[in-house]
Amino acid sequence: MIGYVMIGTNDLDRGARFYDALLAPLGLVQVERVETYAAYAPKAAKDAIEFYVTRPFDQAPATPGNGTMIALSAPTMQALEQFHRLGLQNGGSDEGAPGPREEGSSICYAYIRDFDGNKICAFYDGVKVQAADE
Numbered sequence: 001m002i003g004y005v006m007i008g009t010n011d012l013d014r015g016a017r018f019y020d021a022l023l024a025p026l027g028l029v030q031v032e033r034v035e036t037y038a039a040y041a042p043k044a045a046k047d048a049i050e051f052y053v054t055r056p057f058d059q060a061p062a063t064p065g066n067g068t069m070i071a072l073s074a075p076t077m078q079a080l081e082q083f084h085r086l087g088l089q090n091g092g093s094d095e096g097a098p099g100p101r102e103e104g105s106s107i108c109y110a111y112i113r114d115f116d117g118n119k120i121c122a123f124y125d126g127v128k129v130q131a132a133d134e
Helices: 012-026 077-089 126-133
Strands: 005-008 028-033 037-042 051-054 069-073 093-100 107-113 119-125
Touching (some): 012 037, 012 051, 012 069, 012 119, 077 093, 077 107, 077 119
Parallel strands (some): 005 051, 069 119
Antiparallel strands (some): 028 037, 093 107, 107 119
16 A cells, blocks of 8 residues: 655755646645745644655656656546646646547546656546445
């Protein structure tokens, strides 16, 4: 089970602004900010930090991992679309517009690459959400 995720950045101020916007539709808000990192948690559980944007501990430049991607669950299709739009509006690049990747699938994905090169995915599973509501 994953405890939390850390993304490296070379510009913490810019990274925090980017992730403030990108994570808001997914229900994550910045709950802590220090000189070396910004921490994000669910609005309803601000002590449950799940995501960090950080300067690398070894003080070397932050670089994206080849083949590394972080995937976050979106609560609605609208949140998935907002995630993608806000990522582009805040300096990210498009790695895949919101939508299904396999024909007939109920799962939709959206992909953004941040300005440090980290690939971030949000996904929404309409069938799983409908089943939970029943």
